[in-house]
């Protein structure tokens with residue numbers, strides 16, 4: 370990535386994003402990410418940002434191109450991180 374391209378991504382990234390806008394899967398936007406919006410008070414903020422800095426980030430538009438931490442909503446990956454992985458050995462048969 371050239372310096373010019375990097376500067377373009379930085380300019381296009383609103384405050385409150387977990388990483389640079391446009392570094393996620395092509396064609397995806399934050400609204401489709403499981404980290405977008407949390408609790409009633411932060412419907413347009415990024416939960417991944419909150420996990421990284423322990424502070425609520427600014428609200429930003431749902432149609433913002435996604436970042437590299439994009440996690441599709443239908444897979445529930447945002448909550449999977451907070452839960453320990455369960456193996457067959459962990460199960461009490």
Ligand code: SF4
Nearest residue numbers: 387399402415435436
């Ligand atoms: S793609 Fe997901 S993790 Fe990245 S800024 Fe948008 S809502 Fe946050």
